[in-house]
Amino acid sequence: MFFESLSSAPHDPIMALSSLCLQDTRSQKLDLGIGVYRNALGQTPVFDAVKAAEQSLVAAQDSKAYVGMQGHLGFNRAMTSLILGEQWETSRVRTLQTPGASGALRLLADLIARTNADATIWLSDPSYTNHEPIFRAAGLDVRYYPYFDAATKQVNSDAMIAQLSQLGTNDVVVLHGCCHNPTGADMSLELWQQVTELSLKTGFLPFIDMAYQGFGRSLEEDAQGTRYLTTRVPSFLLASSCSKNFGLYRERVGVAMMAGHSEKASDSMLSQLLSLARNSYTMPPDHGAAIVAAILSYESLKASWQAELSHMTQHIQNTRKQLRQALEHRFNRDYSFIEQHQGMFSMLGIDTDSVHRLRTQKAIYLLDNGRLNLAGLAPSQIEYFADSLFAVERMQ
Ligand SMILES: Cc1ncc(COP(=O)(O)O)c(C=O)c1O
Structure with missing residues (x-):
């Protein structure tokens, strides 16, 4: 039974x-x-801007037909600019709308497992409580790199760098873009630079989780480390959320972003991600993403x-x-x-x-x-x- x-x-x-x-x-x-x-x-x-965007969307919407596998393309473009700045236009970045950052984390974890089932995921010690279960659910091995120094309440950069320098091409390093969950202790720009150098030297794959852009210093400053790294490494993965900075928690809005070492590699990554989404929820919910797209494209909003x-x-x-x-x-x-x-x-x-x-x-x-x-x-x-x-x- x-x-x-x-x-x-x-x-x-x-x-x-x-x-x-x-x-x-x-x-x-x-x-x-x-x-x-x-x-x-x-x-x-x-948010007032969410209310205003929502009202005009509801008034103007004349169909509930499917949007498309990748979600709202205007939303994907706007989110990519918000996170990576304008540099992404000419790069190999591909973006997919997901049900929250959680959806992005899981899809990208599955993508890693599809490409390399023996990969090891390295999380900061400590990390967001749902990171380990998500990566384990994708069948991946999870380990922790030293991060928070309980005595100083700051990032233990030396210990972190010492651990990351031991890694190689089989390893994926999860970094919090800003506003580290749970400690609040963020990496300095200098540490981002060192991690970027190490990734280039050892070949580990950086995976950024950006769930709180704008909740630290500002939208721009919170993305500094992410932008430094993503413009220099050949390949990266990124999950981002609109739950907190747009207050759209229950609408389930986020993106999965990725870049491979070539246009062709990036296209393959995206097509694999689309097939993973197709095999589970098929398409992300539209409402929240349409709100964000409207807010980011109208100056007053x-x-x-x-x-x-x-x-x-x-x-x-x-x-x-x-x-x-x-x-x-x-x-x-x-x-x-x-x-x-x-x-x-x-x-x-x-x-x-x-x-x-x-x-x-x-x-x-x-x-x-x-x-x-x-x-x-x-x-x-x-x-x-x-x-x-x-x-x-x-x-x-
Ligand atoms: C670091 C981190 N990543 C991802 C998430 C998941 O966010 P979402 O609501 O977009 O799924 C959270 C939520 O608390 C988080 O703190």
């Missing part, structure tokens, strides 16, 4: 935490687990989107500043790294026992690894969070 002896799949840690928090009835609860932006009122609003995005980034930076002050005031130690980290997340060095105490005693939800979503912390909650952390750390 089918499914008779089937056991349940393991819980995804982020989704499991989110539903635990939903069930919690304590009024002061704080969900600092899931990577969703919230404003000072605790809301995840729809684009300006409104950029202003709202930089307002959000500013809000996170203010939260970082206030949290640093609140913690330094209580713990009497240096928390300047909180302001140096980029994007939604930081790892403050909270151990699992304290994470659990925060959850059970204070109704504060963080991932077990201590990742904190600062974009989920409203200004009015900072003092409560700092007091609670101080209280649970003193219990040790």
